[in-house]
Amino acid sequence: EPEVTQTPSHQVTQMGQEVILRCVPISNHLYFYWYRQILGQKVEFLVSFYNNEISEKSEIFDDQFSVERPDGSNFTLKIRSTKLEDSAMYFCASRRDPGANVLTFGAGSRLTVL
């Protein structure tokens, strides 16, 4: 069964460092998402990406965050200067097209900022 893969599974970084989280969405999917989940809290929407541009973003997704689709397969989330409160699980998700109501999640990348 096709799946969304994320790397790394766990990253530990120092406050102020840049972090790039990588995702390989399902190959025929066109809509990509990043969500985050702080430990013990709800899954929060960060950003959606379609047709090589951001289609929607939340108030969490400030100037410290950026997304990119550098090639035909990867979808990355960059945090420019990490803060302690960026520690969370980051989930990538994809769906086939804007009309599809099935969102497939990756297993997540755990980010720990020290």
Added chain:
Amino acid sequence: TQLLEQSPQFLSIQEGENLTVYCNSSSVFSSLQWYRQEPGEGPVLLVTVVTGGEVKKLKRLTFQFGDARKDSSLHITAAQPGDTGLYLCAGVEGKFQFGAGTQVVVTP
């Protein structure tokens, strides 16, 4: 912002008992999804409900979408320890908006 409220927040039951968790919103959704999430893993889709009043069954799990497409329930019959997890509902209206989840613990 469309808010999804899930209740209860936490549910602990014995194996063999039944349980129901709820997902409510003041907004209408084109569809609603239920996920189960286990510690350290991503949410895994259980079901999508689309039509108001729709009922879907997945083995011992029964999902219902309210007539007005604003609420949903998940009922588990004869719960097993393997049903333990965080149950999340997500409303689909453009972006996917998640509720805070119901943590279910089924003890042997």
